[in-house]
Amino acid sequence: MTRVWSPSMTLILQLLSTPLLAELPSVLWGLDPVFSAFPRLYVRDIQDMPESIQVPGIYFYNSHPVYRVDVLGKVVYKREREDFFCYGVDDGTGVINCLCWKNELSDSPSPSSVSFIMCVPCMCPDKVNDPVMSVQIAWMMEVPELYRQCYDKPLQLNSTSTALNKAKGIILDFCEEKSVNRFRPYDLQNILQPLVSSQLQTTAADQPVAGPSACQQLCQLLKEALDTLEKEGFIYRKVKSQDQVYNVTTQDKDLLIAVKCIIREDSAKDKYAVKGCHILHILSAVRQRYSLNVSRAALERLLSFLECSSDIISTGENRYTVF
Numbered sequence: 001m002t003r004v005w006s007p008s009m010t011l012i013l014q015l016l017s018t019p020l021l022a023e024l025p026s027v028l029w030g031l032d033p034v035f036s037a038f039p040r041l042y043v044r045d046i047q048d049m050p051e052s053i054q055v056p057g058i059y060f061y062n063s064h065p066v067y068r069v070d071v072l073g074k075v076v077y078k079r080e081r082e083d084f085f086c087y088g089v090d091d092g093t094g095v096i097n098c099l100c101w102k103n104e105l106s107d108s109p110s111p112s113s114v115s116f117i118m119c120v121p122c123m124c125p126d127k128v129n130d131p132v133m134s135v136q137i138a139w140m141m142e143v144p145e146l147y148r149q150c151y152d153k154p155l156q157l158n159s160t161s162t163a164l165n166k167a168k169g170i171i172l173d174f175c176e177e178k179s180v181n182r183f184r185p186y187d188l189q190n191i192l193q194p195l196v197s198s199q200l201q202t203t204a205a206d207q208p209v210a211g212p213s214a215c216q217q218l219c220q221l222l223k224e225a226l227d228t229l230e231k232e233g234f235i236y237r238k239v240k241s242q243d244q245v246y247n248v249t250t251q252d253k254d255l256l257i258a259v260k261c262i263i264r265e266d267s268a269k270d271k272y273a274v275k276g277c278h279i280l281h282i283l284s285a286v287r288q289r290y291s292l293n294v295s296r297a298a299l300e301r302l303l304s305f306l307e308c309s310s311d312i313i314s315t316g317e318n319r320y321t322v323f
């Protein structure tokens with residue numbers, strides 16, 4: 001089999017598409033092995049793939065993100081236009097168009113069969129010499145197996161939580177080991193890098209890569225990890241400024257002091273003397289005195305931290321007092 005590679009050829013495939021409502025967040029695409037492969041899909045299925053809402057040019061087969069495919073088929077027509085040739089490639093399930101720009105064709109190919117990659121602007125159709133159909137037979141054996149083993153199996157969504165959880169764990173460990181009490185997202189890019197590059201290893205071949213770059217994936221993963229950590233109260237932003245500084249909740253000595261102060265002062269008041277201060281009262285006092293942006297989750301985390309270090313005691317029902 002001879003594969004003729006012409007890096008400068010361009011294929012544009014016309015894909016029929018319908019929007020898919022719930023699609024996997026783009027940050028997680030790299031976790032799907034189908035995304036980094038050249039899935040060998042039938043033309044019929046390629047034509048049915050809905051396009052991503054998040055990133056145009058990415059399509060979904062059965063929830064697997066796809067931006068390039070390998071197709072083997074016969075060229076059933078070739079039409080000449082001013083600037084390009086248009087080939088119809090028939091794999092037995094359907095016919096798909098591919099365009100090859102003329103000025104980039106040295107000797108115009110008229111392949112009897114081609115395998116090619118789609119979606120990406122820079123394409124490489126291969127001419128396959130297959131006189132005894134051995135390539136085609138091998139392909140016909142392999143593809144149904146790939147469908148069974150891989151394409152038709154839904155992506156395990158727990159890989160979602162895996163990537164995020166790993167990122168969260170790395171950030172929390174980093175803050176603890178280095179006693180970090182505040183940081184900017186930028187400071188964390190390097191420590192999360194291994195998560196993203198390991199996902200992308202398999203796309204490192206000399207093929208042009210469309211879809212989110214490693215850098216975009218890193219930023220997205222970082223953002224989602226920080227959002228989750230913020231939601232869960234591990235970190236918070238003292239001031240909402242353009243300068244994105246996150247404080248590590250339990251490392252923020254000023255916040256710890258402010259909360260202890262509030263509980264101490266207010267527990268002395270008749271109103272709270274018996275039952276202790278309610279968390280919502282503490283929350284509104286912290287927001288008034290310290291930072292409007294302290295969330296209930298952050299305060300809860302701080303209160304249990306103070307309780308562990310015996311600075312305060314819980315009197316039950318979300319109420320706290322000091323010794």
Ligand SMILES: *[C@@H]1O[C@H](CO)[C@@H](O)[C@H](O)[C@H]1NC(C)=O
Nearest residue numbers: 031156157158159160161162
């Ligand atoms: C997803 O969960 C299954 C069963 O709980 C587990 O066997 C598998 O390893 C998990 N996948 C990942 C990527 O963590």
Ligand SMILES: *[C@@H]1O[C@H](CO)[C@@H](O)[C@H](O)[C@H]1NC(C)=O
Nearest residue numbers: 181182238239245247252253
């Ligand atoms: C929390 O972040 C603010 C800036 O947003 C900073 O001024 C403050 O010192 C930080 N607190 C600690 C304990 O680092």
Ligand SMILES: *[C@@H]1O[C@H](CO)[C@@H](O)[C@H](O)[C@H]1NC(C)=O
Nearest residue numbers: 237240241292293294295296
């Ligand atoms: C704190 O500020 C951030 C950034 O502006 C915002 O996303 C978040 O919702 C705020 N949290 C609270 C509890 O106000």
